Amino acid sequence: MSDEPPAGYVRSAVLDLMRLPNKAAVQKYCREVTITGSDFANVLLNARIGALAPFQYLVHQYEHRPLHLDPTDEEMGSLAQNGVGPARGKARKFIRKIFQTFEDRRLFSAHLIHNPQTPEWHLFYFDQRDMRQAGNHWKKGGSHIHYSRHNIANTLARDVWPRIVANPPVLPRSEHVRYSHDG
Secondary structure, three states: EEEOOOOOOOOOOHHHHHHOHHHHHHHHHHHEEEEEEEHHHHHHHHOOOOOOOOEEEEEEEEOOHHHHHHHOOOHHHHHHOOOOOOHHHHHHHHHHHHHHHHHHOEEEEEEEOOOOOOOOOOEEEEOOOOOOOOOOOOOOOOOOEEEEHHHHOOOOOHHHHHHHOOOOOOOOOOEEEEEEEEO
16 A cells, blocks of 8 residues: 555554554554454455455455364254253263353454555454453453564465465464454
């Protein structure tokens, strides 16, 4: 993205981030900014409909559920056989698997905005744990998204995207950006 916003530009933390010239500027900005849900959604929707041309938009959604937590037919049937009252035996195992699935699954989302004529690309990604206010992996804490780009990951879009859509995704180096569900 060019350094200068176009005439009539409406302030966007996401687009401002994408316009920064280098890794040092990105790191400084990421420490200071909060991206709002509405700003993020507006940029992604505009990218999706081609309003950020010549940039193109790719999205990948991925749900990982550990296979060992898939209940067997026998475990599912045992719940009905258990009847009213505390779960026993295989019914109890079925219930534990369901609760553990909600803890261990991963709902991953990646959004790549790239210019096919240049090496420039911008990647935003997160999973449901990143969206938690507390109890996620970010040392500073709070809801956040991950941001990477060509001059942080030092790789081309054509090389980074196949890694993102791999199962499981192989993620490039990134910066944490505070995220607000409000606004």
